[in-house]
Amino acid sequence: MIAMNKNELKVDDFDYELPERLIAQKPVKNRDESRLMLLNKETGEIKETIFNQITKYINKDDLIVLNNSKVIPARLYGKKIPTNTEIEVLLLNKVSEKRWEVLVKPGRRVKKGIEVSFGDGQLVGKAVEYTDFGGRIMEFSFQGSFSEILDDLGKMPLPPYIKNELKEPERYQTVYAKNEGSVAAPTAGLHFTPELLKKIEDKKISIRYITLHVGLGTFRPVRTDIIKEHDMHAEYVEVSQDVVEKIKETKAKDGRIISIGTTVSRALETAAQGGQLTEYKGWTDIFIYPPYQFKVIDALITNFHLPKSTLLMMVSALAGRKKIFKAYQKAVDEEYRFYSLGDAMFIY
Secondary structure, eight states: OOOOOSSOOOOOGGOOOOGGGOOSSOOSHHHHGGGGEETTTTTTOEEEEEEGGGGGGOOOOOOOEEEEEEEOOOEEEEEEEETOOOEEEEEEEEEEEEEEEEESSSSSGGGGOEEEEETTTTTTEOOOOOOOOOOEHHHHEESHHHHHHHHOOBOOOOOOOOSSOOSGGGGSOOOOOOOEEESSGGGGGGOOOOHHHHHHTTTTTTTEEEEEEOHHHOOOOOSSSSSGGGOOEEEEEEEEEEHHHHHHHHOOOOOEEESSSHHHHHHHHHTTTTOOOOOOOOEOOOOOOTTOOOOHHHHHHHHOOOTTOOHHHHHHHHHHHHHHHHHHHHHHHHHHOOSSSOOEEHHH
């Protein structure tokens, strides 16, 4: 038996007490009126404000990078052929024009070769392969546009800790969402409004967009005791040459690269894994946790994350675990709203 290095980080090192009532079940009335905690990653100093005041803390030489991925209605409810057993399917990643990587529930009912009908046969999916993460590769047959069929049959795939469907589903979509493909929103971006984005541009602060289609990797639980043994599920990323050049220009002026969300952070850090930042199109399974040294981003706007999550590990890599946990304790004590529909933190 191999002895465990006492310095190796364990999942339990990222646990904390989070009352269930603090997990936000619906968004605030106005997107940009969430609470905002400011955390200085060098000193640990904490300040508090409202999100629409964020421009006071961003300089004209800084660069804001947003994820323009759009959430698709990826949750489908169908019936197994020929037994009519109810089956739930969550689309994860598009493999080809008619094939998707999916999660199925109950999984034991959908073995290889099984077909599931959605919308009385409007869409039929056949399980053709198993995946490493307990899912399936499903091949769909349909007439017309798959995207239009999804709009008709699919549901917004809200996380399991949000108990009810949103009255306004668009609130689980950023105002700048463009490229379809995510099964969960890049939630740090939910706080931005068109008016706030214009306010940022009026201050001559540059904005650029990357695409990371949020899939299972972002919110899949860590099931290993030792953090480094966890395998991230791959997600599709696009970082353009224009973004790369703007980042280099910003750094040359000593401006900060401000990542809006952990998905942007993963995308940019992936594009720099070769030793220098380059244009990137492809898949990423990068897992960022302490003591990772960030190569691109200098600051991060993000929501408050659940205990033991890979997202909490990432922010701890940026600001230090002790500073993050002190800030989180304050957030719990002062009843900030946590996770996807909750309040925000600016780590700078």
